[in-house]
Amino acid sequence: MARFRANDRGDGAKRRHRYGQAIRAQRERRGMSVADAADVFGYSTSAWSRYENGSPIPVGLPARLDEMFGTQGMFAVLWEVVKDETHPDRYQDYMREEARALEIFEYAPYRIPGLLQTSAYANAVYAAAAPEATAEEIDWKVALRLGRQDRLKGDDPPFMSVVLDEAVIRRTVGGPKVMRDQLASLLPLVDTSRSVLQIAPFTRGERGALSGPLILLTLPDLGRMAYLEGISNGQILDDPAAVRAHQRAYDRVRAEALTPGETADLIMAAIKECE
Structure with a gap:
């Protein structure tokens, strides 16, 4: 088994991979x-x-590994070496799981989810987030984002349930025309056999909101995972109890959201406001 040292050279991903090997x-x-x-x-x-392949593990797992494998605290000690590492590859971990998910449930409080963004809207989002980026860099990021949407157009797309906070459709991104086209692109997805889109209106107050972006995935083996997205990083949760808690939170906000028909009416009203 590979040795671990607190000053081990290399990035956090390498150390997590060695932990997985152990x-x-x-x-x-x-x-x-x-x-x-x-x-x-x-x-x-x-x-x-x-x-086992280097993804971050739940906080309580090291002690359980030691207990099950009889490793006398080895995994708990090694966990102290890797637990505070930053995880720049977490987004890539999530992308791999999203690409094979059977179901995607998402609450978006700030902007249109990446899987539903138009090219112009995505360009405006990236340009605002990285004003120092070149046009070529932004075009590359937009192309990657739009590439994620190919699966939605395939023969066996995942089922999607999306709840948008009303602020998402009220905040003009990229100017009136960009926003108008973006909102119009949502209408065909409001209520289909493979997608349901709902708005959590301002009138629901705290009952219709969560503390931040949340994505829940159902995977091919019917396992579940949650993804919490922050400003500069994301967090994958696999622990069943944690996933169930976030699923319940999502279910509550979805229950407080507008019906698909009411959602379509509100989106059309927002489109008219853009004009």
Whole structure:
């Protein structure tokens, strides 16, 4: 097993990968499959595979690893080395899971979700977030974002349930024409066999809002994960109890949102305001 040192050279991803290798070594030493370990510890097989491949693990897992594998505190000690690492690759971890998700549930309080953005809207968002970026850099980021949308147009798209805070459709991004076209692109998605779009109106007050962006994914093995997006990073949650808590929060805000029909009416009103 690879050694860990507090001053180990290399980035956090490398150290997390070595931590995952240590988990895999202990699992295989006991003749357990990935599915066996996932079942024993109460995670999905996809989540367990991510842990063994270097993704951040739940805070309470190291102690449970030591208890199950009889490693006398080894995983808890090694966790102290990697737990405070920044995770610049978390977004990539999420992208991989999104690309294969069966269901996507998203609450967006600030802007149109990336999977639903038009090219012009995405360009305006990136330009505002990175004013020092060149046009070529922004074009590249927009192309990557639009590439994520290809799966929605394929033969077997995921089911999407999206709740937008009313502020999202009221805040003009990129100017009136950009915003008008963006809002118009949402209307065909409001109520279909593969998508439901709802607005959480201002009139619902605190009952119709969450503290920040939230995405919930159902994966092919029916495992669930939550993704909490911050200003400069994101956090993946695989712990079943944490995912259930966020699912309940999403269900509450969706229950307080407008119906699809009311949502379409409000979006059309916002389009007229852009004119």
